[in-house]
Amino acid sequence: MKRLALLTLPLALAACAKPVHDTDTPPAPAAAAATADATLLGGYHWKLANAVDAQGRRIDALFVRAERPVQLDFSDGRISVTNTCNRMGGAYTLEGGRLAIPRMASTMMACADPKLMALDREVGMRLESPQALAVQRGDVPQLTLTSASGDALTFNGEATAQTRYGGAGETVFMEVAAQRKPCSHPLIRDMQCLQVRDVHYDERGLKTGTPGPWQPLYQEIEGYEHTDGVRNVLRLKRYDVRNPPADASSVAYVLDMVVESETVREGK
Known part of the structure; x- marks a missing residue:
């Protein structure tokens, strides 16, 4: 009989020090977007559907596993990132349509696939830079994060169990x-x-x-x-x-x- 301890109670994230990124102000969110607040963000699992740079080119490094897109969840003033190599998360603030995450913590698991390992870096680098945040309501709500450099990440919302x-x-x-x-x-x-x-x-x-x-x-x-x-x-x-x-x-x-x-x- 083989025992495998997966997680302990409570689940903890080991903090990883990361460099501070450029704090240039990202562009303001689109006027047509709905006002985002913690309740709206926390009511959905946000799954990455599209990511393009300022020239409209797809950012392939963010799509390592098509069947398991990068997912953001917001709860109690914190953001968590899953479907990367490691689980990541941290405190966030939302003010004037702009999302700020000063520093994220991460588990310390190594993944055999180098592209999956690189995914953590690509996601962390973007989320730890200030982002303009906009939400479009609809049957499938969309969350868009836009960086100062023009990278635009679009996430489709899937209602959480609490919402459903x-x-x-x-x-x-x-x-x-x-x-x-x-x-x-x-x-x-x-x-x-x-x-x-x-x-x-x-x-x-x-x-x-x-x-x-x-x-x-x-x-x-x-x-x-x-x-x-x-x-x-x-x-x-x-x-x-x-x-x-x-x-x-x-x-x-x-x-x-x-x-x-x-x-x-x-x-x-």
């Missing part, structure tokens, strides 16, 4: 067994369900009490991809679903973090 479900949700911990098992469903033949049970932690991040009984979960967990033979403990957000269809659950589970992971041999 209309509330902050409740934090819960759930253990997922290594193997799915057959479960009965009136509409799905030969359904295989995740086997789950509740676990609890105290304020120090230590497990407390006895885990609940194993039971089938008749739905998927948003953001979680199960691998047969791997047991996981997950930190989840649980949301109430308003007016669910007759055959659907009245709650939704969204992955927040993988707390613990273990490869389990058959028969264990």
